[in-house]
Amino acid sequence: MTARSTTARRRYWLMKSEPNAFSIDDLERVGIEPWNGVRNYQARNFMRDGMKVGDGILFYHSNCAVPGIVGVASVASHAYPDETQFDPMSDYYDPKSTREEPRWQLVDVAFERKLGRTIPLDEIKQHADRLGEEFPLVRRGNRLSVFPVTAAQWKHLLSLE
DNA sequence: GCCAACGTTGGC
C-alpha cells in the first residue's frame, strides 16, 4: 500500500449557527464544542458518515443582521451520540430516541480562527457563477445547516476575506 | 415580525 492510499484527503464543510445561540466568539472562548442540536437527517449523515478529524469548517452565522461566514474551525472528533437527545430538560430532547439506538449524532468542533471580516451572504451570492448554482448558500429556501464544501469553493470563499 | 421554502408527521 502506498502512503497516498492510506491518507484520506482532507474534506471541507460549512456549519451554520445562530449567533444568538452560539457564535464564533463563543467557540473562541470555549475552544472546542460538541455540535449538539442537529435534528435533520441529512445534516446528521454528513457528520456521521462524512466527517474526519482535521477536516476544515467554515463557520456561518445565520438568522442575524448580517448572515455570512465569520470564521474557520475544524472537526475534532469522530461522530458520537448527542447527549441532549436523552435529556428531557433539553430543548433538543427526542423522546423517540434510545441509548440502545441513538438517533442523533454529533462531532466536536474546534476553533481555528476568526476571519478578518465577515464574508456576507449577499456578497457570496454574487459569486454564484464561481461557486456553482447548486451551492446551498446561493439557493433559495436552503435550510440545511451542515453541508460539504469543495476544495475549490473553500479556496474561493476564503479569498474573499 | 413576516412569510416562503422545506422537512416531518400522521391520518387515511
Added chain:
DNA sequence: GCCAACGTTGGC
C-alpha cells in the same frame, strides 16, 4: 404510499 397539516428555518 399519498398528501395535507404542521413546525421550523432563515432571509429580509
